[in-house]
Amino acid sequence: MGSADTKPLVVGIGGTVGGPSSTEHALRIALAAAGEEGYRTRLFGGEALARLPLYDPRAAERTADERDFVAAVREASAVIIASPGYHGSISGVVKNALDLLEETARDADRPYLHDVPVGLIATAYGWQATGSTIAALRSIVHALRGWPTPFAAAVNSAQTKFDADGGASDAAVVEQLRLVGRQVARFAPARALAPSFTDA
Structure with missing residues (x-):
């Protein structure tokens, strides 16, 4: 598919504040699979998301981290979003990052995630929150005009443990x-x- 610089990009968004988590490990596995299909990948994990200020739509300027994040999503041919299930929905840092995509609202070529395929992953300590978190992510992606892929992964972190080598205790979850x-x-x-959007 060409040189590394010209390969299409898949951006991963997800994680938790405080270092690598089950959510971020799960996202890395999904991104690795996209990479094996010939795509460049870029991860915005918990550490990167924690650096994004609370989104202020009236701010006159954006930080370097905010500009970098928006630029990467603008370039992306596909996106994967992973969130832990917090109180039955997505985490604040993931929602804050997605709110920042309001910066693309007036883009002529592709506002928001218009026609972009978006993979979804939810992790939670138990099954109940995974379902509601995936439902929340699907609603957000629809609002951003993206296309959630048919399959979304739900990971019960009480049962599945991830390791630093990019694996997990349950082979079915990895698949x-x-x-x-x-x-x-x-x-x-x-x-x-x-x-294109302008042709529609």
């Missing part, structure tokens, strides 16, 4: 996460063939 990465990678070329 589910890899499926998320493969789906966004395979749907991204279809987006490139679709009519």
